[in-house]
Amino acid sequence: MRLRFILSEIGIGLRRNLSxxxxxxxxxxxxxxxxxxxxxxQLQIGKMKDQWYDRVEVSIFLCPATSSAPTCAGGVVTDAQLADIRAALDAPEVAPAIEEVFYETQEQAFASFQDQFQDQFWASVVTVDDMNSSLRIKLTDPTRYDVVADVxxxxxxxxxxxxxxELFDQVFLVLNRATxxxxxxxxxxxxxAVLLITTTIRLSALSRRRETGIMRLVGASTLFIQLPFMLEGAIAATVGAVLAVAGLWFGVDVVVQDWLGASLTWIPYVSSREVWTVAPLLVVVAILLAGISSVVTLSRYTKV
Known part of the structure; x- marks a missing residue:
């Protein structure tokens, strides 16, 4: 009987204040x-960090013949200079930070350049001598870049x-600012939302002030009087949370996975699994919104 009465009161309140x-x-x-x-x-940033930071490399670009850098005053890097650089990387204080070192010659760099920019008209004027030979270093800990750079x-x-x-951190900085x-x-x-829920509950309470007065006179408890108003706000907020979850699921599944995932395949994207991870939080926030609004409003407007 009480449950039927509460449900009836909720229905009346929702109809009276439908808009x-x-x-x-x-x-x-x-x-x-x-x-x-x-x-x-934030989950997307975490997935990208987990994948990309493991692949971070330090690139030591060696002097080509055409460089104007002060360290390249002698022209293209010599065998002695290269041996000195390798010796510095093999030093006891540096070697533990290095997992692997790969040497790329000017010819290999030029071949990669041509494969990447072969459709560009200006690529035809670039020669092997313009390319840098380089040492590509994979670190055991990507945060220890300075250990290699300093030496x-x-x-x-x-x-x-x-x-x-540093390039990845710039991307993550943009994403963090978007967050x-x-x-x-x-x-x-x-x-x-809190202000609107408060207003809705207040209007509902004022429109049923006579009914709540009668309920108080016949001995109804404060919780029994206030419960329909609390549930009205909770239902409206929960419906909003469900719509938010549905919208996020649609955005991740269609926009991120199907659209972006088809064009940028090298990025590890969040999936619907992450949406279901966030969903309970949204429902809890919705219920808290309704609860806070109810506590603020009903203590004043259901007094008789």
Whole structure:
């Protein structure tokens, strides 16, 4: 009997404030979509770091004949200079940080260049002498780039030292800033959702003030009086959370996996599994929104 009465009161409240309820659903949907997007972006960054950082290489570009760098004043790197660089890499304080060293000749670099840019008209004017021979170093720990760079940078025969991780970090910086933007928008929208849920509950409570007064007179408990209003907000917020999960699933499955995945196959993308990982968090946030709004509102507007 009590359950039937509570369900009846919930139905009445939702019908009386239908437009406000729809607004709560939509605002909750948008705000939790931003929350979910921020979470998925962080999971995406984690997947990319796990895969890319393991492949990070340090590239020591050796002097070609045409370089104007001060360390290349003697022209193309000599065998003696190359031997000195290799000896520095074999030093006891450096060797433990190095997993593998691969030497790429100018001819190999030129062949790779031609394969990559053979369709470009300007590639035909580049010669073997313009290319850098290089030492490609795979590190045991990608964070120890400085150990290698410090001992070879500035040595005769070394034009530049480049760390691939720096390129990756720039990508991750952009993604992290996108996460902060999504989180900022989510915070604003969550505040709007709280205010809207509070307003909806207040209007519902005011429209049924007479009924709640009668219930108080016949001895109904505070929880029994307030429960229908709390459930109204919780239902609207939960529907918004379900829509947010559906929207995120559609975005990941169709936009990320099918569209981006078909064109950029070298990136490890988040999948629907990550969406289901984030989904419980969104539902919990939705329930907390409704709970906070209910506590703030009902203590005042259901007093008789």
């Amino acid at each position: 406000m309820t729809i607004s709560v659903v939509l605002v909750t949907f948008v705000s939790l979509t931003f929350v979910g997007a921020a979470g998925l972006l 070879v940078a500035g040595r005769p025969g070394v034009e530049t030292v480049e760390n691939q991780r 902060l933007l999504a989180a900022g928008l989510a915070a604003v929208m969550l505040l709007a």
